[in-house]
Each structure stands twice: as C-alpha cells, then as structure tokens.
Amino acid sequence: MRLLLAAGLLVFLSASLVFFPDDPPPPDADLIVAPKALAEPDNAYHDFERIAATIQFDTGKLAWLAAQTDAASPAWGELEPLLARNEVALAHLSAFGRRASYLDPKFADRSSITMDAPIPKYWPLVTAARLETLRAARLAESGKDAEALERALSVVDAGQVLLRSESPLIATLLGMLTRDIGAKRARAVIERGRLDRATLAAAARRLAAVSSAAGGLANGLRFEYMSVENLLSRFGEYASRPPAGRWIYGLGARVRYLYLPNRTRGYFSDRFREIVKGASAPCSAGPAADPPAFPKHPGPNVVGRIFANVAMPDFRKLYPRRCESDYRVASAAASAAIAAYRLDRKAPPPGLDALVPGYLDAVLLDPFSGEALRFDPAAGTFLTPGKDSEGKPL
Numbered sequence: 543m544r545l546l547l548a549a550g551l552l553v554f555l556s557a558s559l560v561f562f563p564d565d566p567p568p569p570d571a572d573l574i575v576a577p578k579a580l581a582e583p584d585n586a587y588h589d590f591e592r593i594a595a596t597i598q599f600d601t602g603k604l605a606w607l608a609a610q611t612d613a614a615s616p617a618w619g620e621l622e623p624l625l626a627r628n629e630v631a632l633a634h635l636s637a638f639g640r641r642a643s644y645l646d647p648k649f650a651d652r653s654s655i656t657m658d659a660p661i662p663k664y665w666p667l668v669t670a671a672r673l674e675t676l677r678a679a680r681l682a683e684s685g686k687d688a689e690a691l692e693r694a695l696s697v698v699d700a701g702q703v704l705l706r707s708e709s710p711l712i713a714t715l716l717g718m719l720t721r722d723i724g725a726k727r728a729r730a731v732i733e734r735g736r737l738d739r740a741t742l743a744a745a746a747r748r749l750a751a752v753s754s755a756a757g758g759l760a761n762g763l764r765f766e767y768m769s770v771e772n773l774l775s776r777f778g779e780y781a782s783r784p785p786a787g788r789w790i791y792g793l794g795a796r797v798r799y800l801y802l803p804n805r806t807r808g809y810f811s812d813r814f815r816e817i818v819k820g821a822s823a824p825c826s827a828g829p830a831a832d833p834p835a836f837p838k839h840p841g842p843n844v845v846g847r848i849f850a851n852v853a854m855p856d857f858r859k860l861y862p863r864r865c866e867s868d869y870r871v872a873s874a875a876a877s878a879a880i881a882a883y884r885l886d887r888k889a890p891p892p893g894l895d896a897l898v899p900g901y902l903d904a905v906l907l908d909p910f911s912g913e914a915l916r917f918d919p920a921a922g923t924f925l926t927p928g929k930d931s932e933g934k935p936l
Contacts, residue, residue: 564802564803564804564805565802565804565805565808566804567804567807568804568807568808568811568812569811570767570771570807570811570815572815572818573764573767573768573771573811573814573815573818574652574764574767574768575708575761575764575765575768576652577645577649577650577651577652577655577708578645578650578708579650580645580647580650584641584642584643585641585642585643585644585645586637586638586641586642586643586644586703587644587645587646587647589634589635589637589638589641590638590644590667592630592631592634593631593634593635593638593666593667593670594663594666594667596628596630596631596634597628597631597666597669597670598627598628598631599624599628599669599673600624603620603624604624604669604672604673606620607620607621607624607676618680618683621676621677621680624673625673625676625677628670628673631666631670631673632670632673632674632677634670635667635670635671635674635696635697635700636693636696638667638700638703639696639697639698639699639700639702639703640696640699641703642703642706643703643706643707643708644703644704644706644707644708644709644713645707645708645709646709646713649708649709649710649765652768652772653772655710655765655768655769655772656769656772656773657710657766657769657770657773661712661716664704664712664713664716665716667700667704667716667720668716668719668720668723671697671700671701671720671723671724672723674693674694674696674697674724675693675694675697675723675724675726675727677693678690678691678693678694678727678731679727679730679731681693682730682731682734685736687731687734687736687737688737688738688741690727690731691728691731691732691737691741691745694724694725694727694728694731695724695728695745695748695749696724697720697721697723697724697727698720698721698724698725698728698749698752698871698874699721699724700720700721700724701717701718701719701720701721701722701723701724702717702721702752702753703717704716704717704720704758705717705718705721705753705755705757705758706753706757706758707758707761708761708765709762709765710762710765710766710769711759711762711763711765711766712762713762714755714758714759714761714762715762715860715863717755717758718755718758718863718864718867719867721752721867721870721871722866722867722870722871725749725870725871725873725874726870726874728745728749728874728878729873729874729877732745732874732877732878732881733877733881735881737881738885739882739885739886742878742879742881742882742885743878743879743882743901745875745878746875746876746878746879746882746897746901746902747875747901747902747903748875749871749872749874749875749878750872750875750879750902750903750904750906752871752875754864754868754909755864755867755868756821756822756864756868757822759821759860759861759864760818760821760822763814763817763818763821763857764814764818766814766857767810767811767814767818770810770814770853771807771810771811774803774806774807774810774849775803775807800843800844800845801843801844801845801846802842802843802846803846805842805843805846806843806845806846806847806849806850809846809847809849809850810850810854813850813854817857817858820858820861821860821861821864823861824909824912825861825862825864825865825868825909825910825911825912825928826910826911826912862928862929865909865910865928866928866929866930866936868909869908869909869910869926869928869936870936872906872907872908872909872915873915873924875902875906876894876897876902876906876915876917876924879894879897879901879902880894880897880917882901883896883897883900883901886900890917890919890922891917891919892919893917894906894914894915894916894917895914908926908927908928909928910926910927910928911926911927911928924936
C-alpha cells in the first residue's frame with residue numbers, strides 16, 4: 543500500500559512539472575519607473591531633508607491653531623513662538639517649492655524599491671505647509687494680503703514638487719494634501735477682496751498652470767507595482783525563513799500546481815495596469831470596474847491566486863481624492879480670475895468663459911464633470927457634482 547501511495551505521489555509530482563509549466567515573465571515595461579540619479583541643483587531632496595531635520599511642533603497645538611480663523615483669538619498668540627522655532631524649516635519649504643522635482647536617492651536603485659516608506663518621513667513637509675498657511679492668515683489679518691497670497695502659493699508649489707516626483711505613493715498623497723492646504727488658504731486670501739488686479743491676474747494664471755494630480759498618482763501606483771514585483775521576485779528568500787513558509791515554498795517550487803512565480807507576477811501586472819490607467823480616467827467616469835476575478839475552483843497556482851486576492855489593496859479609492867485636489871486648485875484659480883474681473887468691470891462675470899483670454903488662457907474644467915467650472919454669480923459660489931474624500935458636497 544505504501545509503495546502504491548509513494549508511486550502515486552511520484553507520478554503527481556512528475557506530472558505537475560510537465561503539465562503545469564510556469565508562464566513567461568509578464569510584459570510590464572509600462573508599469574516600471576526608471577529612477578534617475580540624484581542631481582543638483584534640480585532636485586529638492588536636500589531641502590526636504592532640511593525641513594524634516596528642523597521642524598519642531600506640537601501636534602495638538604498645531605491642530606488647534608489650524609482650526610482658528612479669528613485673528614482676535616488668543617490662539618494667534620500661540621502661533622508666534624511656533625513660527626519662530628520653525629523659521630529655518632519654513633525657509634526651506636519655500637526653496638523646496640521652487641525646485642523642479644523630488645527624488646529620494648534611495649530609489650535610484652530599482653532593487654531597493656519596497657513598500658517601506660513610512661508616513662513620518664514625509665509628514666514634516668505637511669506640518670511646515672500648515673504653519674506657512676497659518677502665517678499667511680496672520681499676514682492677511684495684518685493687511686499684508688499680497689505677501690500672504692505669495693506664501694500660500696509657495697505651499698501649492700511644494701505640493702506640486704511631490705506630485706512630479708518619482709517616489710512612493712505616500713509622497714503623491716501628501717503632495718496632494720500639501721497643495722490643497724495652500725490652495726484653500728490662497729482662495730481665502732483672494733476672497734477678502736483687498737488684492738490689486740495685477741496680483742490677482744498673476745495668481746489666476748499661476749494656479750491655472752498647475753497640472754493635474756493624475757500623472758503623479760499614476761507614477762506613485764507604478765512604484766507600488768515595483769515594490770510588489772520586487773517582493774514576488776524574492777519570494778523564496780522571504781518564504782524560506784519561517785517553517786511554514788519554507789514548506790509552502792519548497793513544495794510550491796517542486797509542485798507547480800501550487801505556486802507559479804511568473805503567473806503570479808502576471809496577476810499583479812494585469813491588475814496594476816488597470817489601476818494605473820484609472821488614475822488618469824475622467825472623474826466623471828467613476829472608479830474603474832474591478833478586473834475579472836480569479837477562478838474560485840482549485841487549479842494551477844493556488845498560492846499565487848491567494849497572494850493576488852488577499853494582498854491587493856483597493857487603490858481605486860484614491861481616484862476621487864485626486865479629483866478633489868484638482869478641483870480645489872481649479873476653483874482657487876477661478877476665484878482669482880473672478881476677483882480681477884470684478885475690479886475691472888465692477889460686476890461678476892456672467893460665466894467663466896468671460897474670463898478668457900483676459901484673465902485665463904482657457905476655460906477651467908471641473909474634474910468631476912469634465913465640463914467647464916460652473917459659477918453662480920448671484921451666490922458667488924461654484925457648483926459641482928463632486929464630493930470630498932468624506933463624501934460631503936464640495
């Protein structure tokens with residue numbers, strides 16, 4: 543009996559090697575970012591590191607300060623020492639915003655790209671951005687609206703540096719957050735109604751020239767793919783450490799019915815290709831449909847299918863966040879152009895198309911509808927079908 547069982551197992555192992563061959567490596571060149579070497583002076587990395595090294599803040603106090611809008615509030619007295627302690631970091635923030643790109647030197651070597659990109663590494667930039675916009679609010683309360691607007695726009699520029707980066711997805715997300723912080727403060731300063739026409743017109747064109755976050759999101763998702771692909775290519779190294787993993791990998795390497803490395807990588811490349819494509823899809827189209835589900839029944843590459851089904855986050859939730867960020871920047875640009883138009887014509891524009899070409903080079907689009915931004919002159923508000931990341935109307 544034992545001989546029959548042993549013979550049967552031998553036949554199964556042999557058959558699995560013959561009848562369940564692995565696939566060729568997936569054609570994934572479109573999902574691969576080719577990291578560049580760190581170059582000066584075009585790269586913002588060193589300014590980023592200086593911000594992280596010099597920023598000093600109290601998280602609770604900063605959150606409290608960010609919620610204050612009344613200049614007469616005692617909260618503003620708490621802001622001055624916080625700004626004084628972080629003056630060096632805020633100067634680096636301005637320098638960071640004037641750079642063309644950001645590249646962490648760690649990612650110059652593709653083999654080093656992993657999912658190990660902790661948020662604390664990037665968070666000092668957002669903290670500096672919040673402090674800078676609070677300082678802009680303070681300046682505006684003191685009547686220095688032009689300086690306040692410039693500081694808010696420098697924060698938008700800093701967010702754009704991260705969005706143009708070749709870095710992990712977290713850098714893209716915090717880039718969107720940083721420019722949103724700046725765009726909201728810029729719009730608040732603009733709507734105070736105390737800026738001159740030339741300053742408003744320049745701000746409108748500067749904000750209108752800010753590119754969509756779609757490209758940065760797609761790039762960040764490609765980095766996520768590369769981290770997964772690198773992990774899968776080293777699966778033997780990872781799985782060989784614990785006893786259970788060593789057994790699964792050892793058996794899977796011999797019984798291809800269980801684990802086919804290239805086929806598994808193909809599963810991920812197919813899914814990421816759809817996800818990256820969705821990053822640039824019109825917001826009005828909604829999240830892309832799910833890729834076809836993998837077969838439920840047992841078959842070749844059982845372990846690989848488990849990886850693909852369990853380890854794949856739903857990145858589609860990032861699409862509306864990208865659209866929200868694009869909308870905030872576009873509405874700030876439109877606010878500046880409308881304010882300049884009001885100064886010239888003593889009345890609001892009948893529609894946003896009236897701002898072209900005197901104040902804008904082209905009609906600004908609502909990313910949620912794919913059509914021109916809608917403005918209600920009577921109410922002085924924008925109308926959009928979009929919602930923010932919490933599902934609330936914008």
